[in-house]
Amino acid sequence: MVWLLLPMIAVAGVMMVEGFYAARNAADTAYDRLLMASVLAISERVVVERGELVVDLPYVALDMLSSAAQDRVFYRVVGPNETVVTGYADLPELPDDVDLLAGEPVFFNAVYKDTDVRVAALNRAFVFSDRTEYYRVEVAQTKGERVLLMQEILLRAATRAGILILLAGVITWFGVAKGLxxxxxxxEAVARRSPAELRPIQHDVPQEVAALVRAINTLMARLETNIESVQRFISDAAHQLRTPLATIRGQAELALDQQDSDEVAETLAALAKSTKRTSRLADQLLSLSRISRSEAGRDTHSGVNLTKLASDVTREFVPNGLKPDQEISFEGDEVIKVHGDALLLEELLSNLLENAAQYCPPEAMIDVSVRANGAGTAILDIRDDGPGIAPEERQNVFERFYRVAGSGEQGCGLGLAIVKEIATQHGGHVTVGDGADGTGTTVRVKLPLVL
Ligand SMILES: Nc1ncnc2c1ncn2[C@@H]1O[C@H](COP(=O)(O)OP(=O)(O)OP(=O)(O)O)[C@@H](O)[C@H]1O
Ligand SMILES: [Mg+2]
Known part of the structure; x- marks a missing residue:
């Protein structure tokens, strides 16, 4: 409304200014004609009698000027040598820029007796003892009537503009209300929905809003998949927790029933192992939920030196992580910088090292290498010569809770899912391939370099 009405009011203002000049013109044209008629009428009655100019003033000529607004009328007739023949001797003089030619009336504005007046003047020639002489007739009229006419014209224009603006306002108000x-x-329909109701919005909406509604529908569809996957994850997690917890409970009850202290110790050892597995599961679940919330990789300012990070994590892993006689080697280019969160990248690497050590037999060889390829990518390889992962399993192992059957009882199937999540968040990706000489496994993580 404001954007419509303010410009309209501005336009109306401009039109009123134009209207003022037009009205003044119209009033002048109309009343100048009367003034001229009066001047002509007087000039017709100027005669030369015995060498003198004599005026037989026709009073109607002045009457027609002093009308409703009580305009006052003044006149004078000026003979040769500026001698005033009759009338008001002190009428304002002709302005300098007015050129009075014989027979042509002129009009000008002046002030007389402290009032604005409009003056018409006419020069006429007469012949007196073979000389051509001139006399001048001037009639001045106060401007009351003209001002009244002008005011009336302006008032009408203003009223019209006002009504137009008002109508436009009312019509717009109803039009917009109807349109909206x-x-x-x-x-109302969206407000009535329950938070769980993510069906697409199907409502008749104006064309201009249809695109917005489509975008909202797409967002809701994505939200629905998202919520579904979160719910699936929660129920999977609960399910995964149930089995080890049931085992723990069984083992605890068994220990309570057992008399023989050796047997009790054996059961407690098994119970400790189950508890360790469960807390590993809890840790991995926590990691996953932390990663999905983190903003890793979006911070493009800080770079992490992947070579140093990988060599540190590998060195720390050696004392406790390896099985007997397993060996680990590290090889890396000097400085390889990637965007990202150092803690998450450490977590990625420890998961991969744990897997290599866990699924390879003793005496296995694990190689960690970090290098950069020419295409702005850092490549982190963790290669082992263990049992390997069958090609048909290489996609599945990245799924949450997925474990390759018969690979040993430890683990909850979240390690590679965590690795994949971290890699994706850093704008990279991870693949599983053959190890060296076609045996074992290579897990390759590619991350964008800081350029
Ligand atoms: N280096 C490897 N060599 C052979 N098999 C592997 C290797 N790494 C992973 N796998 C297989 O991939 C499966 C998934 O590994 P992942 O790390 O995701 O789960 P996990 O090790 O079972 O559990 P978690 O790591 O969460 O404790 C494992 O069950 C294992 O069979
Ligand atoms: Mg693992």
Whole structure:
């Protein structure tokens, strides 16, 4: 409304200014004609009698000028040598820029007796003892009537503009309200929805809003998949927790029933192992939920030296992580910088090292290497010569809770899912391939370099 009405009012203002000049013109044209008629009428009655100019003033000529607004009229007739023949001797002089030619009336504005007046003047020639002489007739009229006419014209114009603006306002108000009614209905329908209701919005909306509704529908569809996957994850997690917890409970009850202290110790050892597995599961679950919330990789300012990070994590892993006689080697280019979160990258690497050590037999060889390829990518390889992962399993192992059957009882199937999540968040990706000489496993993580 404001954007419509303010410009309209501005335009109306401009039109009123134009209207003022037009009205003044119209009033002048109309009343100048009367003034001229009066001047002509007087000039017709100027005669030369015995060498003198004599005026037989026709009073009607002045009467027609002093009308309703009580305009006052003044006149004078000026003979040769500026001698005033009759009338008001002190009428204002002709302005300098007015050129009075014989027979042509002129009009000008002046002030007389402290009042604005309009003056008409006419020069006429007469012949007196073979000489051509001139006399001048001037009639001045106060401007009351003209001002009244002008005011009337302006007032009408202003009234018209006012009514127009008012009408436009009312029409716009109703028009916009009617046009937006579907939006109000849409708003009510959306407000009535329960938070779980993520069906697409199907409402008749104006064309201009249809694109917005489509975008909202797409967002809701994505939200629904997202919520579904979160719910699936929660129920999977609960399910995964149930089995080890049931085992723990069984073992605890068994220990309570057992008399023989050796047997009790054996059961407690098994119970400790189950507890360790469960807390590993809890840790991995926590990692996953932390990663999905983190903003890793989006911070493009800080770079992490992947070579140093990988060599540190590998060195720390050696004392406790390896099985007997397993060996580990590290090889890396000097400085390889990637965007990202150092803690998450450490977690990625420890998961991969744990897997290599866990699924390879003793005396296995594990190689960690970090290098950069020419295409702005850092490549982190963890290679072992263990049992390997069958090609048909290489996609599945990245799924949450997925474990390759018969690979040993430890583990909850989240390690590679965590690795994949971290890699994706850093703008990279991870693949599983053959190890060296076609045996074992290579897990390759590619991350964008800081350029
Ligand atoms: N280096 C490897 N060599 C052989 N098999 C592997 C290797 N790494 C992973 N796997 C296989 O991939 C499966 C998934 O590994 P992942 O790390 O995701 O789960 P996990 O080790 O079972 O559990 P978690 O790591 O969460 O404790 C494992 O069950 C294992 O069979
Ligand atoms: Mg693992």
């Amino acid at each position: 009614a579907p939006l109000t209905r849409l708003q």
